Amino acid sequence: MIGIETGFSSTIGYETFLAGRNPRIPMSKLPESLAALAALLALFAGCAEAESPRPSLPLEGPTASTVFSQNSSDAPLPADQVFVPDAHIEDGAVLFRIQLQPGYYLYKDKISVRSLSAAVGLESHEFIEEWGRSEIVVDEWFGEQEVFFDEAHGSAQIRLPIKATPSMDIELSYQGCKEDGICYMPQAKVLSVDIPGQLESAADKTE
Secondary structure: OOOOOOOOOOOOHHHHHHHHHHOOHHHHHHHHHHHHEEEEEEEEEEEEEEEOOOOOOOOOOOHHHHHHHHHOOOOOOOOHHEEEEEEEEOOOOEEEEEOOOOEEEEEEHHHHEEEEOOOEHHHHHEEEOOOOOEEEEEOOOEEEEEEEOOOOEEEEEOOOOOOOOEEEEEEEEEEEEEOOOOOOOOEEEEEEEEEEHHHHHHHHHOO
């Protein structure tokens, strides 16, 4: 709180008292200074009323941290978050990859790829082991199995000749499980891949 002295001696004049208290304020500016001070006090009073303390919220039910801790890594994720496929065409072949979340695996013999475009055919696929090596595990559902952790890579040669087309659709199928957890239903994802210009040129020459 700001205190303002208003008392003064009766032996001196009011103007003399104020001039002695603050000689830097000219008497002609005194009304303006008092008005500014009154406005400042009113502003402080309004801020004090506006900044009243917030009521504390009752901590009933689980907090956000509790919810996330309960949804730990032990809970299986949706298949679309566990298995992430992609593909592209390189050197006349479709190269595909399936990335996996840690703690999950794919059955090697459940992975397949086929063309959905009538203009382009595919040969049987082969796995690229140097990019993603498979391992032998004893599976709860199918016994001893060859599986991929982390990621699986493969290729399927494009069958020539092809009809001129800028892209093709492929269907990539796979199935996997969570370690010491659930086994997912077979998955099938349709991917659209661009066909490089040199393959389109080769198609034009064969027609």
